[in-house]
Amino acid sequence: MQGLVTARSKPAAHGAGAAAVARDVRLQLVEVGGHTSQDFGLGRLVGQLLVYLYLWDGDCSLDQIGEELGLSKAAVSITARRLESLGLIRRSWKPGDRRKYYRTVDNIGVALRQGLLGLVRSKLDAAGSELNAAYATLENSTPAAHNDKTLKFLVARVKRAKILRDRATKALNLPLLKLLIG
Numbered sequence: 001m002q003g004l005v006t007a008r009s010k011p012a013a014h015g016a017g018a019a020a021v022a023r024d025v026r027l028q029l030v031e032v033g034g035h036t037s038q039d040f041g042l043g044r045l046v047g048q049l050l051v052y053l054y055l056w057d058g059d060c061s062l063d064q065i066g067e068e069l070g071l072s073k074a075a076v077s078i079t080a081r082r083l084e085s086l087g088l089i090r091r092s093w094k095p096g097d098r099r100k101y102y103r104t105v106d107n108i109g110v111a112l113r114q115g116l117l118g119l120v121r122s123k124l125d126a127a128g129s130e131l132n133a134a135y136a137t138l139e140n141s142t143p144a145a146h147n148d149k150t151l152k153f154l155v156a157r158v159k160r161a162k163i164l165r166d167r168a169t170k171a172l173n174l175p176l177l178k179l180l181i182g
Contacts, residue, residue, distance in 0.1 A: 023068075026055045030069065042119075045071065045079040050088055054108060059092045059101035086115035117172065124169050131162045 030051045037047025052065055066076045080102050083089045088111050092101045105111045138155050145151050 026052070027068075029055060043079075045075060046082060049076065049079045050083055050104070053089055053102055054104045056103070059094070059103050061099045061101050063099060065102075086119065087111045088115050121169075121172060124165055124172070128162070128165050128169070131158060131165060134158050135162060 030048045033047035033051030034044040035047070037050070038044040048069060048071075049065065052069065053060060062073055062076045062080060065071070065080075066073045069076075077100075080089065080091075080100075084091060084102070087105065088108065089102045089104050092103060094101060135155075135158050138151065138158060141151065
């Protein structure tokens with residue numbers, strides 16, 4: 001966010017047009033979005049593309065996004081499909097134009113909450129499956145191995161991780177949380 005403060009505190013270059021100022025601010029916020037989504041483990045491009053489209057008035061082609069952000073069309077396309085599958089952006093077409101266009105969904109706040117919650121739920125489900133498989137492997141080890149100090153420690157940690165995962169899943173399904181975010 002430090003870069004954002006610096007960008008705000010800098011006066012626009014003398015004679016700079018409104019379009020140039022808008023572009024500079026948009027690109028600065030796109031970088032912030034990229035760093036934020038990267039910090040959340042979603043990847044930098046996810047945040048960059050989402051913020052770019054959110055700050056763009058209307059539909060935007062993959063070519064335009066790639067050109068302005070200095071990204072390959074393939075990277076933009078893959079990221080757009082990911083955001084579309086999360087329900088955060090939608091595809092559109094222009095008559096007579098074969099290119100794909102995208103824009104953020106109408107209610108980005110709701111979509112963002114639902115998309116991120118869906119992502120968190122799927123990650124928790126995947127972690128739960130792995131924890132269950134690991135626990136079963138540990139439980140099915142030979143009876144002699146059950147006295148091994150390392151194995152006992154590992155069983156205790158996996159049990160604890162399963163409990164934490166179950167609590168997180170229950171928390172995501174609490175009616176109060178659904179009311180607050182939904």
